[in-house]
Amino acid sequence: MASGVLNVLLAFVFLISATTVLSTSLRYDYYANGCPAALPTIKRVVEDAVQKERRMGGSILRLHFHDCFVNGCDASILLDESTPSSKRNAGPNVRSVRGFEVIDQIKKEVDKVCGRSVVSCADILAVAARDSVVALGGPWWQVPLGRRDSTRAYLDIANNDIPRPNMDLPQLINSFNKQGLNVKDLVALSGGHALGFAQCFVFRNRVYNESNIDPKFADQLKNICPRTAGNGDTNLAGLDSTPVCFDVSYFANLLNHKGLLHSDQALFGGVSTDQLVKNYKYNPKLFWADFAKSMVKMGNIKPLTGKQGEIRSICSKLN
Ligand code: HEM
Ligand SMILES: *[C@@H]1O[C@H](CO)[C@@H](O)[C@H](O)[C@H]1NC(C)=O
Numbered sequence: 254m255a256s257g258v259l260n261v262l263l264a265f266v267f268l269i270s271a272t273t274v275l276s277t278s279l280r281y282d283y284y285a286n287g288c289p290a291a292l293p294t295i296k297r298v299v300e301d302a303v304q305k306e307r308r309m310g311g312s313i314l315r316l317h318f319h320d321c322f323v324n325g326c327d328a329s330i331l332l333d334e335s336t337p338s339s340k341r342n343a344g345p346n347v348r349s350v351r352g353f354e355v356i357d358q359i360k361k362e363v364d365k366v367c368g369r370s371v372v373s374c375a376d377i378l379a380v381a382a383r384d385s386v387v388a389l390g391g392p393w394w395q396v397p398l399g400r401r402d403s404t405r406a407y408l409d410i411a412n413n414d415i416p417r418p419n420m421d422l423p424q425l426i427n428s429f430n431k432q433g434l435n436v437k438d439l440v441a442l443s444g445g446h447a448l449g450f451a452q453c454f455v456f457r458n459r460v461y462n463e464s465n466i467d468p469k470f471a472d473q474l475k476n477i478c479p480r481t482a483g484n485g486d487t488n489l490a491g492l493d494s495t496p497v498c499f500d501v502s503y504f505a506n507l508l509n510h511k512g513l514l515h516s517d518q519a520l521f522g523g524v525s526t527d528q529l530v531k532n533y534k535y536n537p538k539l540f541w542a543d544f545a546k547s548m549v550k551m552g553n554i555k556p557l558t559g560k561q562g563e564i565r566s567i568c569s570k571l572n
Contacts, residue, residue, distance in 0.1 A: 290366040300384070313378075332406040376398045376400050386544075397549065421519050451489070465510055
């Protein structure tokens with residue numbers, strides 16, 4: 254009896270996950286025959302890197318986000334300055350995105366266990382982002398696979414399509430809509446700021462000039478971030494009160510007007526997303542489930558598949 258119910262339940266879960274994946278051409282088992290050791294290898298290298306430097310988990314998660322928002326998840330973010338229009342030089346990326354060496358390292362080790370270059374850098378980013386979240390205490394989800402890598406970089410699109418920290422809610426909603434992501438995705442994915450750090454120059458104006466900020470919190474940040482531009486610009490503050498722990502502090506902080514970025518606090522305080530923020534603060538399981546769902550959705554943005562693009566041999570260089 255119990256096992257009958259279980260079977261029906263399993264069939265149901267299978268059906269739901271199957272439809273989720275069939276809506277794109279990506280598949281969970283893409284490397285099951287070609288290189289079953291690929292995923293465990295990615296996980297191992299991510300865990301080593303995060304153990305060496307806890308911040309790296311957030312940095313890798315952000316790389317995947319910036320990749321997907323610029324013409325789809327095609328690893329174009331990884332191309333270094335030797336590629337024309339490298340997006341490493343785009344405003345939101347330059348002297349800010351990090352973790353490239355870890356991705357190059359993963360690719361090297363994955364190719365070694367596979368015996369050849371079969372796993373794309375775009376898939377490595379998607380899986381490494383998931384493994385980073387898990388390594389810092391967050392949810393696990395199954396990552397659809399089969400992306401291929403771009404054969405060029407897109408500097409202009411990077412400058413236009415990556416949301417900026419001075420944006421207000423309507424602009425943030427627009428930016429996500431443009432990627433096929435809705436308001437709930439915006440709030441859930443902004444919870445990626447459960448991890449990581451920001452530099453003084455991106456939160457200076459908020460700390461010294463804005464009024465919807467807790468005064469004590471602002472004073473603490475003033476100690477880290479001097480008022481005058483050019484002073485302490487790269488000094489770091491956590492994006493939430495627990496920056497190497499994937500929890501709901503980010504949302505709790507927003508309720509207390511302790512969002513670090515203007516774009517964070519834009520999600521709470523007399524706006525239409527207040528209830529979503531509250532839901533996640535009071536229901537961590539709901540946040541985990543929605544974050545995982547929205548990560549899959551973001552990971553499905555315009556992938557190159559089939560014979561499109563290439564499988565790069567070195568993630569930071571075109572073949
Ligand atoms: C909603 C619009 C978003 C804006 C405006 C935004 C903006 C920023 C900014 C300005 C920083 C600090 C960069 C620096 O100081 O060098 C940052 C860091 C970060 N962002 Fe976002 N972000 C957004 C959404 C996301 C999403 C969707 C994710 C992932 C799901 C994400 C993950 C991260 C992480 C993990 C860091 C810390 C990186 C590190 O410590 O190396 N962000 N973001
Ligand atoms: C505060 O706002 C003023 C007016 O927009 C601006 O000139 C000034 O640089 C801002 N101060 C900081 C610390 O960002």
